[in-house]
Amino acid sequence: MMIKVHPDISGIKPYIPGKPVEALERELGITGSIKLASNENPLGASRKALAAIRRGLKKVRYYPDGAASELKAALAEKWKVTPAEVMIGNGSNEIIELLVRTFLLPGDEVVMASPSFSLYALMVGTAHAKSIQIPLKAGRVDLPEMVKAVTKKTKLIFICNPNNPTGTIVRQSEVRRFLSRIPKRILVVFDEAYAEYASDPEFPGSVQFLEEGAPLMMLRTFSKLYGLAGLRIGYGISRPEVVDYLNRVRQPFNVNLPAQQAALAALTDEDHVAKSLEVNRAGKAYIYAHFDKMGVTCLPSESNFICFSLSGSDPKVGRDVYQALLKKGVIIRHLGERHLRVTVGLPRENRRFIRTLKEVLLRRGK
Ligand SMILES: Cc1ncc(COP(=O)(O)O)c(C=O)c1O
Structure with missing residues (x-):
């Protein structure tokens, strides 16, 4: 006999956390992945x-x-x-x-x-x-x-x-x-x-x-x-x-x-805070500039992540691009339909995200 649970509880859709790097690497047998999915500080905690x-x-x-x-x-x-x-x-x-x-x-x-x-x-x-x-x-x-x-x-x-x-x-x-x-x-x-x-x-x-x-x-x-x-x-x-x-x-x-x-x-x-804010400001500017060149639309963000949308006639584009990025070791978030969210990372992580996104979009365009 199964324990009875209230429908308000059984109806809850579980919270989906950003995929951990270790889980992705185990699943795909890859290394060197980056996680830009949970809006953490890419500099980590302060030394203090x-x-x-x-x-x-x-x-x-x-x-x-x-x-x-x-x-x-x-x-x-x-x-x-x-x-x-x-x-x-x-x-x-x-x-x-x-x-x-x-x-x-x-x-x-x-x-x-x-x-x-x-x-x-x-x-x-x-x-x-x-x-x-x-x-x-x-x-x-x-x-x-x-x-x-x-x-x-x-x-x-x-x-x-x-x-x-x-x-x-x-x-x-x-x-x-x-x-x-x-x-x-x-x-x-x-x-x-x-x-x-x-x-x-x-x-x-x-x-x-x-x-x-x-x-x-x-x-x-x-x-x-x-x-x-x-x-x-x-x-x-x-x-x-x-x-x-x-x-x-x-x-x-x-x-x-x-x-x-x-x-x-x-x-x-305060130094760590100032440095973290500067890394975020510069990272956002870099990603905005590339999105602009790539024709990817995004909302201007007052935060440490950017919500962006992909164009094209295929409604599955968001999920497909999310999964193609995952396979290349870049973890971001799929929000549903054409919308995705990326956390602003370190300069090299932002470059890798943009480079990989370009590759994935180019391949889809072919
Ligand atoms: C809007 C918002 N509130 C709260 C939290 C949770 O933060 P905490 O780690 O303090 O529980 C998050 C984490 O992603 C968040 O995005």
Whole structure:
């Protein structure tokens, strides 16, 4: 006899992570592959963070500080808030899960954009709640349509800014207008996993809106710019009462000791941050220039990845090109139909991606 499972759970489409290099190389018997599929920092973690991890390893027989007090204090100082407004999670993914588990009742509604980060809908499904997906407008999150989608059942709104997978942003003035139209009983979650990469001066200051009284939570991560994806650590900033509820629901030792120490050190390494941003800026410029020459269309990205589309009459072009790149050891993401996403890598990785994409497109054209 098989154990019975609720249809909301059996209906969940599992999260598809970027293919790991090792898995691809084992499958195809190849070596020297590159992964530009999960928006990690191609420079890796800073030396300061790596040294902190080594120090942390010496203490792994002890439980970590369940309250992550030192890190909370550092983040509170960085954002000019109190430690009670800071939530530390096992990746920002954990905070997304905690939000859903803490605040949703079966049948509640959660408004989000589509396409956006797939984990929101997945998590909402686990809480037997309903995702209301609002299509992007010209590749951007459509805030006015999100306002219209709010009902009495709406509890949460997820806004991914910059949006994954498009890399586009919503700006300060439109967010202000949006927040003024959202009932205060709804928690608006700004998932800013890629915000550090955004250079638009109109990128919204969500903590400022929080200070002005908007019920929101800002999510950030150490997985992207700070290069610590493998350690699993992220954070959120919100009202103390929101943080308090999430802390009641989380596991007591949700964030491991080396992760806490690495995150603390990473925050102080301004040189590494500056270098990482410059590698990303130059890499984007290189890829844009080549896409332009190749006639590949893309959305201008405020992030560390680029969403691009292929032309041609064959609707399978996206999947075919994704697979042809895989066979040549270049891992990117197929988003569906003609759309793909590539993470900006090191200069040599970007060159290899462009060279391989050109080869693949040329072969298809023959
Ligand atoms: C928009 C967005 N939010 C959150 C995350 C998860 O980050 P973390 O590694 O902190 O769980 C990702 C990771 O890809 C992401 O793209």
